[in-house]
Amino acid sequence: MSVLNLFRKRNSASAARDRLQILLAHEKTSGPASALLFTLREEILAAIAKHVDVDQTKVNVNMKREETYSIVEIDFEVPEPLPVSRLRVAS
Amino acid sequence: MGEVVVVTSGKGGVGKTTTTAALGAALAAAGDTVCVIDFDVGLRNLDLVLGAERRVVFDFINVIQGHAKLTQALIRDKRLENLWLLPASQTRDKDALTEEGVEYVINDLRSRFDWVICDSPAGIERGAALAMRHADLAVVVSNPEVSSVRDSDRIIGLLDAKTERAERGEGIPKYLLLTRYNAARASRGDMMAVEDVLEILSIPLLGIIPESEEVLKASNVGSPVTLSNPASRPAVAYAEAARRLRGEDLGEVVVPVHKNGLFGKLFGRNAA
Ligand SMILES: Nc1ncnc2c1ncn2[C@@H]1O[C@H](COP(=O)(O)OP(=O)(O)O)[C@@H](O)[C@H]1O
Ligand SMILES: [Mg+2]
Numbered sequence: 496m497s498v499l500n501l502f503r504k505r506n507s508a509s510a511a512r513d514r515l516q517i518l519l520a521h522e523k524t525s526g527p528a529s530a531l532l533f534t535l536r537e538e539i540l541a542a543i544a545k546h547v548d549v550d551q552t553k554v555n556v557n558m559k560r561e562e563t564y565s566i567v568e569i570d571f572e573v574p575e576p577l578p579v580s581r582l583r584v585a586s
Numbered sequence: 587m588g589e590v591v592v593v594t595s596g597k598g599g600v601g602k603t604t605t606t607a608a609l610g611a612a613l614a615a616a617g618d619t620v621c622v623i624d625f626d627v628g629l630r631n632l633d634l635v636l637g638a639e640r641r642v643v644f645d646f647i648n649v650i651q652g653h654a655k656l657t658q659a660l661i662r663d664k665r666l667e668n669l670w671l672l673p674a675s676q677t678r679d680k681d682a683l684t685e686e687g688v689e690y691v692i693n694d695l696r697s698r699f700d701w702v703i704c705d706s707p708a709g710i711e712r713g714a715a716l717a718m719r720h721a722d723l724a725v726v727v728s729n730p731e732v733s734s735v736r737d738s739d740r741i742i743g744l745l746d747a748k749t750e751r752a753e754r755g756e757g758i759p760k761y762l763l764l765t766r767y768n769a770a771r772a773s774r775g776d777m778m779a780v781e782d783v784l785e786i787l788s789i790p791l792l793g794i795i796p797e798s799e800e801v802l803k804a805s806n807v808g809s810p811v812t813l814s815n816p817a818s819r820p821a822v823a824y825a826e827a828a829r830r831l832r833g834e835d836l837g838e839v840v841v842p843v844h845k846n847g848l849f850g851k852l853f854g855r856n857a858a
Contacts, residue, residue: 507806514808518639522676532643533653556658560640 521560532556532567539569547573588619588699590692591831592721594745596737598708600729601765604801604811606705607635608821609725611810612828614669618700621660623672623691625717626707627683630674636663637808638671647675650687656694665813670699683716692720710740718749723831724760725792730767730778738762738787761792763827768797773844780841791839793827795820 536556543549549571557568593606603626610622623646624632633639638661644654649672656672663669672691675682695702706717718724724745728738742760751758764783771777784791800818804811812821812828819842830836 507803510808511806514634514637514639518634533648554658556643556654558641558643 517560517562520562521565532558535567536569540571543571543573549573588696588702590696590702590704590720590722591725592704592706592718592723592745593725593727594706594714594718594741595727595734596708596710596714596741597729597734600727600734601763601795601801602708602727603631603635603705604805605725605727605763605765605795605824606632606703607810608812608824609828609831610669610701610703611663611666612812612825613701613703613831614663614666615812616828616832617668618832619668619670619698620701620703621670621672621695621699622703622705623695623717624674624705625683625713626674626705627680627713628674628676628678629707630676632705633661633671633673634808635805636671636810638663638673639808642673645673645675646691647677647682647687649691650682650684656691665809680713683713685716685719688716689720696720710737710744714741715744715748718745720750721745721758722751724749724758725763725831726760726787726789727763727765728783728787730764730772730780730783732778735778735783735786742787742789760789761830762787762789763792763795765795766797767794767842769842769844792830793823793839794841795823795827796842 536554540549540551540554554569554571557570559566593602593609595602606622610620614620622632622636624630625646626632627647630645633642641661644659646659648654649656649659659672661671661673663671672695692702704717704721707713726738726741726745728734745758745760746752749758762784764780767780768777772779780791780794796819798818798820800815801811801820804814807814811818812824815821816825826836
């Protein structure tokens, strides 16, 4: 990193550039994430539903995009004690 | 029951999205629960202005099409726990936003939040009509400039004809928010005067937001200006407009004046 880059890091314009680079990279490569996430959520839920009752309204899908990967978290409540109550799927 | 507000203008680029984010954040900071909705199908931007773009999973149209529950599509702000966002879809199919779908979503949100703020797309077509349809109150955003004021006049006409409240014969309260106001240019007579805009549009004034680079900085870092720099002039003006929306009586809106004299010349330029 050059001195110029170090200098640049501090202003808001470089924050804008960084944010847009990440966003646009994701939009170009994967398109809207929702189709994949929708499928993932449905299939994971179906798999779980084979074993436990899950309240479908208490399922939360969270997403954090980074430069080269995304973290997808699917949280749901299970009505009875279960060894794993939270799944983490990286895509 | 919450209040549904549409932020609208006709013309693009006048500051609707900036205003939605800033007012939403100011109302949430004051303790109210707020949901801001991006109605700009295909050109979503409110997520960027709020810095939530990396966390969008589901959107407005996913909800309308039954692919996601409304609660799953809402994104909670990282800084203000009572500020939520319903992002627009990036689909090219604008007809995916249906009348029934919008009505269902707005009614649901109205029962959950104190404020539901609809960020309208530009234009006077379907998208803008849907954004204003269920509003209880309209914030008409205008710049002190001829084409913007003309478009605002058309939007006021639409508000009086096409909103549910207008159709029920109740009328819809409309407030003018004059944005990107440049006091220096106004003092030189190069910009429409506030009183002239008010006379032409003849709706009450909610506030005057100065033109300021703080707004640009705020959008660069993905933060409403009322949060990124609360002491800046646009942030103070937005916070005051939010207090007026909450029903506080703050007297007349003060028109920003250009500081003349040595002090103004030396420091006025840098004042954000
Ligand atoms: N008060 C202001 N001072 C300076 N720039 C502003 C101000 N309000 C908005 N802008 C800038 O104007 C542009 C358009 O604003 P935006 O809120 O996206 O308008 P709209 O949603 O009406 O199209 C953005 O670049 C924004 O940063
Ligand atoms: Mg906009």
